[in-house]
Amino acid sequence: MSKPGRKYELRSIIITHYLDDHLSSGKHAFMVGDFGTGKTQALATIFVEGQSDQFFFESLLNVPHHGSATAGNMVLGPPKLAEFFMLLLPMKYREELIGCAEEEYWTRSLPRLGGRRAQVIFWTQMIHAWLIFLARPLAGIAGLAGMGKVVDLLLARLLK
Amino acid sequence: MARDSLGDFEQLILLAILRLPDEAYGLRIQEEIEERAHRTASLGMVYTALERLEQKKFVSSWSGGATPERGGRSKRFFKVEAAGMRALQKSLAATKRMAAGVEALVGGSR
Numbered sequence: 001m002s003k004p005g006r007k008y009e010l011r012s013i014i015i016t017h018y019l020d021d022h023l024s025s026g027k028h029a030f031m032v033g034d035f036g037t038g039k040t041q042a043l044a045t046i047f048v049e050g051q052s053d054q055f056f057f058e059s060l061l062n063v064p065h066h067g068s069a070t071a072g073n074m075v076l077g078p079p080k081l082a083e084f085f086m087l088l089l090p091m092k093y094r095e096e097l098i099g100c101a102e103e104e105y106w107t108r109s110l111p112r113l114g115g116r117r118a119q120v121i122f123w124t125q126m127i128h129a130w131l132i133f134l135a136r137p138l139a140g141i142a143g144l145a146g147m148g149k150v151v152d153l154l155l156a157r158l159l160k
Numbered sequence: 161m162a163r164d165s166l167g168d169f170e171q172l173i174l175l176a177i178l179r180l181p182d183e184a185y186g187l188r189i190q191e192e193i194e195e196r197a198h199r200t201a202s203l204g205m206v207y208t209a210l211e212r213l214e215q216k217k218f219v220s221s222w223s224g225g226a227t228p229e230r231g232g233r234s235k236r237f238f239k240v241e242a243a244g245m246r247a248l249q250k251s252l253a254a255t256k257r258m259a260a261g262v263e264a265l266v267g268g269s270r
Contacts, residue, residue, distance in 0.1 A: 077231075093186075097207045099233030100186040104203070106229040129204030136208075 078105040079119050082126040089129055101125045164216070164243070166251040172197050173209050174248045177219065177238050185224070185235040186210070210238060218244030 078101065086098045101122055109118035166174070176192040177184040186206050193201045213219045224235040240248070259266060 091207060092211050093207050093236055095233055096186055096236040097203050099230035099235065100190075100203050100207075102231040102233070103187050103227070103229050125203050128202040129207075132202075132204045132208050 078102055078122045082119075082123045086126050086129065089133060091129070091133065097129060164247050164250075166218075166247050167209075169199075169201075169205065170209055170213060170218075171248065171251050172199065172201075173206065173213065174218065174240055174244055177240050178248075182237070184238045189238070213244065214238075216243070216247075217241060218247055 083098060083102075086094060086101065089097070091097065104125070105118050105122050109121045113121070172193050173189060176189045176196075179192055179196075180188055186203055189210075190201050190203055190206045193199050193206075210219065210221070214221060218241060219238045220241050221236050221238045224237050226232045226234045
């Protein structure tokens, strides 16, 4: 059943519960090992597309706690670095934004477009969120510059 | 822009929230805008606009439950408040008044 695998990086996976807690819908299966609390809670999510529980179990056995794992069609989560950069966003609802980006990754991008493109979309969301944040003060500066020009024009007319 | 006026994107956000009773959170709002308005909207755009609308007291929000596919993070649901509804009515009425008489010109633009 397992195909020649691709290598996926896994960081600190702790599996706290097994098949009872994985939600299976014909095509996709989720399993979540949840540890930690609050905003910094670490979460290991394993996503297996279109595979039986047997394969799911075998895949888990191949996953070491630290290092890389080789598994057939196993696809791991959204890019952690992009997620980290999102966490640095000085926005009120950044946690919710990351949650939505992750939901989009698992439920929309990954099933429709595959792992690589889903990861690109996740990165794009992060970059876009930062650009919007950075553009706000720049827009303010542009506004000030515009005001400055108006003042210059008025002064020039008055001084003539 | 006046404090109670709405931008084009803010108007779409408020309409999307109204279309999604009890399930208006970031990703669903983004999907609704993309599907109905055929506008590309990133999650950053949506949440920035939602924060702005909440500051203006046009929308209110509450936290929902965490789900596995969101990495254990909770959803934030949004609801249009009375002030938001008034601003939306005003904005839509202004668009309607401006379009009156030129429907034939702008009707086939899409």
